[in-house]
Amino acid sequence: MPPSQSVYYKGSAGEHKVNIGVLPPRTRKSKLRVRFDNWMVNEGPRQIFTVLWIGIQIAYFAYGYYQLWTAPNLSFFRSVISHGLPMARSAANVINLNCAILLFTVCRNLISMVRTTFLNKFVPFDKNITFHIFIAWCIVFWTYVHIVAHYFNYLNVEKTLGAQNMSAMELAWLSGPGLTGQVITLAFFLMVTSAVEGVRRKYFEQFWFTHHLFIVFFGGLLMHGAFCFIKADDPPPGSPPIDKCRGGATFWKWWVLSGVAYLVERIVREVRGRRKTYISKVVQHPSKVVEIQVKKPSCVTKAGQYIFICCPEIGNFEWHPFTLTSSPHEDFVSIHIRVVGDWTTKFAKRCGCRFGDKDEQGMAPPTSLPLVMIDGPYGSASEDVFDYEAAILVGAGIGVTPFASILKTIWYRINNPNGMVRLRKVYFFWVCRDKDAFEWFQDLLMTLEEENIDGFIEIHTYLTGGLKIDEVKNIIVNDEEGVSDAITGLRSPTHYGRPNWDQIFKMVRTNHPGTDVGVLFCGPKVLSGALHKACNRWTEATENGTRFFYGKENF
Incomplete structure (x- = not known):
């Protein structure tokens, strides 16, 4: 019987030993069986x-x-x-x-x-x-x-x-x-x-x-x-x-x-939706994103889940789904809302946010926050992140929200180890068109780096939008001075352009032979298709092969 394996992590409380259990070797298979098993990973069921x-x-x-x-x-x-x-x-x-x-x-x-x-x-x-x-x-x-x-x-x-x-x-x-x-x-x-x-x-x-x-x-x-x-x-x-x-x-x-x-x-x-709930905090982020923190003692959550929210003042029968950005270890439930439609615009302005629109001229700030109702939480593919030995988390723009909850939970679990943890490595990719979007979770990502667990989590940010001349000059100066990344403020450098998924998957497969890797994504359909194909292309269901299991937020 293969011996039990352990992994050591360094956190703020020192070095921790975590047992990940026995990882039995896979048996040798025929080519036809390998092709069938590869197909069964993501397409078969x-x-x-x-x-x-x-x-x-x-x-x-x-x-x-x-x-x-x-x-x-x-x-x-x-x-x-x-x-x-x-x-x-x-x-x-x-x-x-x-x-x-x-x-x-x-x-x-x-x-x-x-x-x-x-x-x-x-x-x-x-x-x-x-x-x-x-x-x-x-x-x-x-x-x-x-x-x-x-x-x-x-x-x-x-x-x-x-x-x-x-x-x-x-x-x-x-x-x-x-x-x-x-x-x-x-x-x-x-x-x-x-x-x-x-x-x-x-x-x-x-x-x-x-x-x-x-x-x-x-x-x-x-x-x-x-x-x-x-x-x-x-x-x-x-x-x-x-x-x-x-x-x-x-x-x-x-x-x-x-x-x-x-x-x-x-x-x-x-x-359940009519149980006691109230908004405790509202934060307006760049790129028309609003963070809402809600207190609801009866709401017990898990990382990666989503909820439905209703504001009776705007629409008594309208329930809209949002992924949780809070950790189960926090005493509140938080969501990040991208203001793009009628309902989100009305709700954000009712919460006191202002975006420079013409109809905001002369608008007085609200004297109270609106009543909200929460339904959920509900399970999603991102909830399964801790079932894998390694994970690739990919968020595009506001699609990063489910991974904020997961990263917070990872930070908590590493600094407060309790029982068996199968997850050993996380590759986090955040693809944004607007550089200001990186400010949404900048504090969280910086905390992860400062806690000396970047050996456990690798952070990769990608900027696909253009930059102004003065912004380019600022980046060049900061790079010459050897300071933190000028875009995100992180030690991890920002990449410009779209990720090369073939190179990324090849690297992960080399680093994790014989491992089940969960690839979890939230974002637009085009990028989802590229990741899905990459998972199928780089999966090897052999005795020492790496299998990439694809999961997408779907609510």
């Missing part, structure tokens, strides 16, 4: 889960189609509406299946709890919002199939039964299933179109309120199932097939479990 879900839908549609096409008591209807009947009903079955899962993907308390179990290794719980969107598009597809099939059914009924029955347009718009179907479709159309990323980011309030049409959507589905288009028994030739129906209201059987789970979720969130 997500792609397998996606393909499996698509396969389940197709299989369920085929099974329903076969059952309806071969049912002996539906021979008359097959002669009237042909394949439209099994197509519409089978598509409806798959819609019911997707709707049964849809609400589970936004039960954040349930997901935060389950992701801490062994199931997190097999199910990508951190991709719950991505899966929510994927299910929504699946519903869009099967809704299209369902509607097209039914319109053919309406036309065939009109053609076969003529004046004895309602016309195709009357069936589509005035009958029970037709009318409820139109309402459901309209509600779902508004929900989907307002949730498209471009619309959601630019008009968040419209997205937030429009998405609550899910009440109309699910209510309509419950009613839609009560109006059936097909009779149970073969009627005599010429009788209208729309009065006595087959099937009944079946949607509730699919929806009841997720509906109850979501109802409990919302009740818990409402009760």
Whole structure:
């Protein structure tokens, strides 16, 4: 059995020995097995889960189609509406299946709890919002199939039964299933179109309120199932097939479990969000970033988590997600808000921040701070940083916020060692376009350097924006004098331009053979894609290889 390994750290309280446990060697594998294991590190669970879900839908549609096409008591209807009947009903079955899962993907308390179990290794719980969107598009597809099939059914009924029955347009718009179907479709159309990323980011309030049409959507589905288009028994030739129906209201059987789970979720969130909370401190940082410190004794957090915050004075029903920048060891909860939209601008100004806008002229400072409500905290990928032997933390601009909480916690754990610590090395990369942004967490980074733990944490700052002539001269003078970095004030120099991720990953892989490295990121999609590809490119799931596990903030 391999011996237990230990790591020594130097902190303000002296040198500490920390046991990291036994690291068993990996066995030799074939090339095919290595390629498969490499794929399983970042792509396998997500792609397998996606393909499996698509396969389940197709299989369920085929099974329903076969059952309806071969049912002996539906021979008359097959002669009237042909394949439209099994197509519409089978598509409806798959819609019911997707709707049964849809609400589970936004039960954040349930997901935060389950992701801490062994199931997190097999199910990508951190991709719950991505899966929510994927299910929504699946519903869009099967809704299209369902509607097209039914319109053919309406036309065939009109053609076969003529004046004895309602016309195709009357069936589509005035009958029970037709009318409820139109309402459901309209509600779902508004929900989907307002949730498209471009619309959601630019008009968040419209997205937030429009998405609550899910009440109309699910209510309509419950009613839609009560109006059936097909009779149970073969009627005599010429009788209208729309009065006595087959099937009944079946949607509730699919929806009841997720509906109850979501109802409990919302009740818990409402009760928890209204517990005693107040703002204790407001700090206005450069580049239109505001730090809010909140006191809420009932809020117990972990590093890397996020919360939802609501300010009733601005919007009583608007809850916005923000990553925590405070450590669990602090007696307050803090967030850093980048002021870019209507809600953040109103909230910052209500807290007394001023940005030189025209509407601020003559505006008196507030006499009190606003009431806020906090919901959470909720788990995220960054929460798993301490599960790895080494970690690469990458923040872009305000995307650095989750790592502020993690770095504070690392500082505390190193200076107050308590039990087993698996994490041995942290590479912190902060990429900013504006040099003033480095002031947001300058004190924290300087403290980390002063505590003599820079052997444990390597700080790398990158400035991608341009500099003025006088700023360039100042940098040259300071470099010649050998003082701290002119941009950040740190001993670690600032790099200019974008990081070369291939060189960085090659260096980490050389320094940490046979190690699991967590690569955690928060920031724009373009940089996320580059990091994701780099993780796959440099992963080697061999006996002495380094595996890079990619995780991104996704809320």
